[in-house]
Each structure stands twice: as C-alpha cells, then as structure tokens.
Amino acid sequence: xxxxxxxxxxxxxxxxxxxxxxxxxxxxxxxxxxxxxxxxxxxxxxxxxxxxxxxxxxxxxxxxxxxxxxxxxxxxxxxxxxxxxxxxxxxxxxxxxxxxxxxxxxxxxxxxxxxxxxxxxxxxxxxxxxxxxxxxxxxxxxxxxxxxxxxxxxxxxxxxxxxxxxxxxxxxxxxxxxxxxxxxxxxxxxxxxxxxxxxxxxxxxxxxxxxxxxxxxxxxxxxxxxxxxxxxxxxxxxxxxxxxxxxxxxxxxxxxxxxxxxxxxxxxxxxxxxxxxxxxxxxxxxxxxxxxxxxxxxxxxxxxxxxxxxxxxxxxxxxxxxxxxxxxxxxxxxxxxxxxxxxxxxxxxxxxxxxxxxxxxxxxxxxxxxxxxxxxxxxxxxxxxxxxxxxxxxxxxxxxxxxxxxxxxxxxxxxxxxxxxxxxxxxxxxxxxxxxxxxxxxxxxxxxxxxxxxxxxxxxxxxxxxxxxxxxxxxxxxxxxxxxxxxxxxxxxxxxxxxxxxxxxxxxxxxxxxxxxxxxxxxxxxxxxxxxxxxxxxxxxxxxxxxxxxxxxxxxxxxxxxxxxxxxxxxxxxxxxxxxxxxxxxxxxxxxxxxxxxxxxxxxxxxxxxx
Amino acid sequence: xxxxxxxxxxxxxxxxxxxxxxxxxxxxxxxxxxxxxxxxxxxxxxxxxxxxxxxxxxxxxxxxxxxxxxxxxxxxxxxxxxxxxxxxxxxxxxxxxxxxxxxxxxxxxxxxxxxxxxxxxxxxxxxx
Numbered sequence: 018x019x020x021x022x023x024x025x026x027x028x029x030x031x032x033x034x035x036x037x038x039x040x041x042x043x044x045x046x047x048x049x050x051x052x053x054x055x056x057x058x059x060x061x062x063x064x065x066x067x068x069x070x071x072x073x074x075x076x077x078x079x080x081x082x083x084x085x086x087x088x089x090x091x092x093x094x095x096x097x098x099x100x101x102x103x104x105x106x107x108x109x110x111x112x113x114x115x116x117x118x119x120x121x122x123x124x125x126x127x128x129x130x131x132x133x134x135x136x137x138x139x140x141x142x143x144x145x146x147x148x149x150x151x152x153x154x155x156x157x158x159x160x161x162x163x164x165x166x167x168x169x170x171x172x173x174x175x176x177x178x179x180x181x182x183x184x185x186x187x188x189x190x191x192x193x194x195x196x197x198x199x200x201x202x203x204x205x206x207x208x209x210x211x212x213x214x215x216x217x218x219x220x221x222x223x224x225x226x227x228x229x230x231x232x233x234x235x236x237x238x239x240x241x242x243x244x245x246x247x248x249x250x251x252x253x254x255x256x257x258x259x260x261x262x263x264x265x266x267x268x269x270x271x272x273x274x275x276x277x278x279x280x281x282x283x284x285x286x287x288x289x290x291x292x293x294x295x296x297x298x299x300x301x302x303x304x305x306x307x308x309x310x311x312x313x314x315x316x317x318x319x320x321x322x323x324x325x326x327x328x329x330x331x332x333x334x335x336x337x338x339x340x341x342x343x344x345x346x347x348x349x350x351x352x353x354x355x356x357x358x359x360x361x362x363x364x365x366x367x368x369x370x371x372x373x374x375x376x377x378x379x380x381x382x383x384x385x386x387x388x389x390x391x392x393x394x395x396x397x398x399x400x401x402x403x404x405x406x407x408x409x410x411x412x413x414x415x416x417x418x419x420x421x422x423x424x425x426x427x428x429x430x431x432x433x434x435x436x437x438x439x440x441x442x443x444x445x446x447x448x449x450x451x452x453x454x455x456x457x458x459x460x461x462x463x464x465x466x467x468x469x470x471x472x473x474x475x476x477x478x479x480x481x482x483x484x485x486x487x488x489x490x491x492x493x494x495x496x497x498x499x500x501x502x503x504x505x506x507x508x509x510x511x512x513x514x515x516x517x518x519x520x521x522x523x524x525x526x527x528x529x530x531x532x533x534x535x536x537x538x539x540x541x542x543x544x545x546x547x548x549x550x551x552x553x554x555x556x557x558x559x560x561x562x563x564x565x566x567x568x569x570x571x572x573x574x575x576x577x578x579x580x581x582x583x584x585x586x587x588x589x590x591x592x593x594x595x596x597x598x599x600x601x602x603x604x605x606x607x608x609x610x611x612x613x614x615x616x617x618x619x620x621x622x623x624x625x626x627x628x
Numbered sequence: 629x630x631x632x633x634x635x636x637x638x639x640x641x642x643x644x645x646x647x648x649x650x651x652x653x654x655x656x657x658x659x660x661x662x663x664x665x666x667x668x669x670x671x672x673x674x675x676x677x678x679x680x681x682x683x684x685x686x687x688x689x690x691x692x693x694x695x696x697x698x699x700x701x702x703x704x705x706x707x708x709x710x711x712x713x714x715x716x717x718x719x720x721x722x723x724x725x726x727x728x729x730x731x732x733x734x735x736x737x738x739x740x741x742x743x744x745x746x747x748x749x750x751x752x753x754x755x756x
Contacts, residue, residue: 052684059682066678073671077664096667097710 053157057148064141071137075130076103082123102127107134159223160235166221167237172197175462176236176243178227178259179250180207182433182451183275183458185214187247190323190459192216199236201227202250228258230266238266245462248274249454253281264288273461275454277347294457296450297348301355303453304427304446308334308359310479316486317471319497321456323463326497328490332445334425338398339364341389343413345378348403348429348448364392368404384412389420399425403448407435414442466502466568469551470544477553485541485554489570492539498570500543503583505565512582512589517563522593525557531578531588534595538579540571639676640746643698644739646672651736655729656722663709666732670702673739687749694742701735 079099086092094102098116105112106127119127148154174197177184184200188211191198198220200211205224212222225232227250237243246267248259253276260274265288272291276282282293307314315331322329339362342349349365356363366379366388381388394400400417402410410428417424427446430439439447461468474482489498503509505517516522524545530536545555546566552559555567569576582592590598599605646669653660677695680688705728712724 055682055684057682062678062681065681066675069671069674069678073667077667095713096663097714 053153057151057154060148061144064137064144068137068141071130071133072103072107075107075126075134076100078126078130079103079123082120082126084117084120084123087117103130103134106131107138109135156225160225160232163221163223164235166219167199167235167240170197170199170221170237170240170242173242173244174199174237174240175245175247176233176238176263177201177247177249178233178236178255179248179275180211180222181249181251183454184247184249185210186323186452186455187249187458188214188216188220190455190463192218192220193324194463196463201225201232201236203227203255226255228255230262233259233262234266238263243267243270245271245273247458247462248272249458250275253278257281257285260285260291261288264290271462273458275458277450279347292461294454294461295351296448296453296457297351299453299457300348300448300450301351304334304352305355305359306475307332307446308336308356308361310475310482312479312483312486313475313477316482317474318456319486320467320471320500321460322497323456323459324497324499328486328495328497332425334445335398336361338362339396340399340401341366341392341394341397341417342401342403343410344368344402344404344429346403346405348405349401352401352403364397366392382409384409384416386416386420389413389416394420394424397421397424399427402426402428404429405431407431407438411435411438411442414444464500464502464568466544466546466566467500469546470553470568473551473553481554488541492541493571498572499576500568500570501576502566502568503579505561505563505567505583510583512584512586514563516589516593517561520560520562522561523557524555524559524561526593527561527582528557528579529582529592531581531592534592538571538575540569540575540579542567542569544568636676636679637746639672639679640739640742643669643673643676643695644736644743647698647702647732647736647739651729651732653729656726658720658722658725661725661729666702666705666709666728669732669735670699670706673698673702673735676742687745691742691745694738694745698735698738698742701731701738705729705731705735 076096076099079102080093080096083091083093094116102115107130175191177188177198177200180188180200180202184202184207188198188200195217197218200208200220200222202208202211202222202224203226208222208224211220214220221236223232223236225235227233227248230238238246246259246263248256248263250256250259256274256276260272263270263272268290270290272288273294274285274291275294275296276285277295277297279295279298282295282298285291285293303314303317306317311331311333315329318329319326336359340356341364342353342356343366345353345365345367353363353365364379366381368382369380379388379392381391394417400414402413402417404410404413407430410430414426414428417426425446426442426444427448428439428442428444429448429450430436431450433449433451436449460471505513505522507514510517513522524542528538528540528542530538542555543553544567545552545559545561546568547562547564561567569579571579582588585600587598587600590596599608646665650661650665650669673695677692677699680692680695683689683691708724708728708731709720712718712720712728716724718724
C-alpha cells in the first residue's frame, strides 16, 4: 500500500460503522416544549394588538390635527413625522416637539396619546415579564436546552435517573474516569447541586420526573451514544418505571437499578436485561463474606470504593457464637437469613409484635437497655442495629456497648447527616445503603472486567486475597490505583502483533520498564480474559495471545510506559527481548543482518500492513 | 357562532380589502393612492398577524406565513413612500409611486391567499 489514498481508504473502511440498534418506538419529546411556546404566543396576542391599535390611533390622530408651520402657515405634519414623534414619545425617550412647535390642539392630542401609549407599553412589557416568570414556560425552556445539550453529545454516556447520595458518589467516580453522564432528578434542588458540583465534564441535568418516558427520551434514551441506564432514585416505583422503559425501548442497553424491595427486584428481573442492586441484600452477602473471609471482604470493599480510596481496615468479626439483630424489617430479614446461612445463631429484637414473626423473637424497644438485657446480650458476640431510625440505632449501640464491651457492632446508617455520629461510635461494620449502591453500580458498569473479577474473587480463598492486597499495597500504595484494561489487538497493541501470534510474549517480560528493562513496572495484573475464560491474577510466566484482555491496577505513569511498549515496536523489542531495533527505516535496512531475520520480517509485515 | 372566528375573519378580510383599496388606480399616479389607506392596511395587517400567533395546525402555519409576507411588503411600500416624500429631492415621482403601489400589489396577493385559506377552512369545516 504505497499510495497514501489507499492507506487512508483501508484505515477508514476497516472502521466498523457504529451499529445503532433501532429503538422499537420513537418517542416525540419536543411536543411538550412546542405546545408551551405556542401557549406563550397565544398569550401575547392581546397585549400586542392593544399596542398596535394604540399606536395607529395616536399616529393617525396627530397627522389629522392642523398645526402651524415655520412660515406661520397652517400645515399638518406628515404620517412619517407623526410615526417618528409617537415612537419616541411612547417609549418615553422624548426628544421634544419635532419638526416644529405644536399648536395647543396638537398638544391636547399628544397628552391624550402619551397616557394611552404608556398604558399600552406597561401592559405589553408586564405580560412579557409575567410569561418569563411563568413556571411552565421556564421548565419548557430548560427542557429544550437540556434536550439540545444531550443531542449534541458525541461520546458514550450513562443516563442516570436519580441524583441522590448514591448518584452523587457515582457521578464523582465516573467523572474521575472521564465517563460522561446525563442526569434526571425530580428535585430541582438536586439538579442545582449537580450544577454546583465541581466536575471535569459538563453534566447535563434535568429536573423532571424520570418515570415519564418523554423525559427519558429527552435525556438521550434513544441517543446512539447512550451506553447504559442507571435507575438510582429513592423511589422503587420510579426505578421500576425507568427500568421498564429502558428495557422495552432499548433492549440492547445495560440497565442497573436500585431497589430495597425483593418483590420489585423480581419484577425488574422479569425484563431480562436489568441487573438489580439491592443494598440490603448485598450488605448481607458482604457480611457473610466478611465472616468467612475477612481479607476477601477487605479486597472487595477496596476495589468497589473507586479510584483513590484508602485501603479499608480488615475487620475480624466473630465467626462463632450468637448474634442479636434489632429491627426485623427488609434489612433485618436479609441479614438474619445471611447470618443463619453462615451457621450462626441469631436472636431477633422487634419493636412490635408482627403477624408473621417467628417464635423466640424478643418484642420491645431495642434502645431500652432492659430489652437488650432480655435478649441476653452479655453472652452474644455481635449486634446488628438495623432499624430505619438513626437515633434508635445509635442509642442501641451505646447501650449494647455498655452491657458487653466486646460485642462486634454492625449498624445501618440511614441519613447522610448522621455519618459523623456513627464514625464517633467506631462501629465495626457500617451499612450506608446509598454507598453500597454507588459502589456496586460502579463495579458493575465502570469496566465489565472488574465486575467479573469481583464475582470470581471469593472462590479463590482468603489467603489469596491477603496476598493480593499485599502486592497491591507494595506496588501502588495504600490508595486504590486506577484500574484499566488493555486488549492485545491491532488497535491497542500494534507493536506486538507478530510476536503474539508466535507465542513469544510472556506477561512478566511485558511488564518491564521501557527505560530500564531490569526495573519492573509497578503494575499488578488482576485478570486475564481469553475467549470468555477468566484467569484471576495471571502468573508471570503466562504466554499471552492475540485478543487477550487484561485488567491492570497501577498508576497513570506506569500505564503510559506500558502503552508505549505496546505501540512502539522498537521499545517492544527492547522490553521483551532486550534487542535494539533501530527506529528509522534506513537503519533497519542496514542492520538487517544483525538481527534475527524472522522477527524483523515479521515486524515489517505488521508495519506495512498497518500502512 | 364563535366570537374568536368572527374577529379573526374580520381582520383578515379587512386587511385584504384595505390593501385592495390602496392598490387600485393608475399605478404611477400618486393622487389615486391615499397614504392613509396604506397606513390602515399595514396596521390591520399587523393585527391579523398577531391574531394568527399560536395556532399549531398546518393551516395556521400557512396563515401566519402569508400574513408575514403581507406585512413585509406593506412595510417596504411605506419605506418607499417615506423615502420619496421626505428624503429624495424629486418628491413623489411617477416611478416612486409605481414601485410603492407594486409592492402593495404583492401584499395584496398574499392577503388574497389568506382569504382563500380562510374560505377553504370554513368550507371544509364539518360539524359532527
């Protein structure tokens, strides 16, 4: 391909056209906006007509009244002069009596028309100002601006319905990853908070009900670059509506929705595509993992916390003994089921007798120490303060700690404002539902490989997790480094093409520094994905093949070094084989006999193929 | 009977008739074209335009378009008159009159289209 045009053509024809699966139904979102505009025009009719009539009458009237010209002869002023005079008089500019001083008769008429026109203007301007203040009009304008902004997006974005605590945490994580978002929330306060938030990218936000398909469509549900839908509102019904809309109109998109009700979760799962995040359910699973494998749990929470997170402390929950669970609502039920599944004995404290409560339940207000004593707290090993009231939870924790200082304390935090109180209490495990949701959604959607890793991780055992944490800390420090993936294909690793096919690329060699091959890059390979098979923390001796996908943890500078190895073939040859290939074509030709011929031929083959 | 329709029809027709009244006569004879009639035609035409605001139907859109054309032509005719009367040295010459009247002739055509639309709308209206 010596002809540059042919090269150009080859590069562009290889690009696959973005396949945009057609949404089955197109939703017209502009009708609502335009109807408001029409309403405004309709409301402007009366003031405008009043203005025209007043103007015409005053102008014509002034020309009909006889005046006296500069030469003392009777003269009427012309229509044009009259229009000019009325224009500056009515708009209160007032240049004086032009073109010549008026007679008393003319002044009489002008006085009359001044009052008339001022009333006309006041009416017209007042109407315009009222319209501008009008709530529906402003909303229509905001919707229109938002729709235009979304339509102009030219990068993949996630549609986030609900910008509460969880949404805010997620938005920060995604913004740090450079992932674009579009936000809908029904509270305009939250949208204001979004606009005030310090994000790198400009995140379009709309204050509207997300359950309305029109609003979802305006937010880019049928946009070609929409990459996923996150239903994170506090209201389960709204989340269900968003999930349904997204699953029906764009079955190709991943949908993640939050719910705290198992029944709603089931209804969401009926639409196949959505993955449902139930914070209570997940917390129960986490607690079980924490009981069985504290290091795995530590690793999981660290990876889910997003870039820059500090390594959490490793807890040591008691694995034998009896737990006391206060509050037997949705959360309590999940926890009790998980604790029992882990083989632990559980005593339940419930504020009110319930129809379906099981025997052995202690009934009473758990924040009273007498009730806690009845549950025999002294012989228990752990306590879960899981009511939906933060004050109750905290007083429960204080009482429990007084009765039995060695208790393992688990609490549920409901309000973001109580965070400081729970921190002061130094509980051993804290559930903040919004944070669980944010971390979970982040892990699921930021890169699919991380989610794969997290799913397969518990099976590898506690010791493995502890070793991996050691490795991560040694290589990347105690703050969670950025996680990034690399696919060894022609796009991302053009320099390795031929060597990969020959099976000569070993993972350990790839992770050497391009500056000094003896130095190892401070990068930890977390996952190797080949033909759908996942290998967790692949060994250093692994031989890599084409189209392998790798998930790494490491700082940005290390990432750039690795990328230069993948892209520049002379660096690749040095890093992998300690060979010095000249970068320029002439030297390459001259030094040809010095190198292994098979490799250089191969290199040239790949290079020329790339054009 | 709908009062809104009466007012609407009244102004559309009045705009057309005033425009016709101004237009008729020798095209280059200033005495046969009264400037007050042009002024009235323009004012009524503006009112008719405003009345057509905010109609979402297709026919409403065409109505608005014809009115805007008429306004534009009448304003152009008015500017020609001001130019001839106040600015140019020769006053109201035959050629100035001709261009003013022909501009208003264009407006008349637009107004006639408006009237035709109005009549069509009325004829095709079926109750029940």
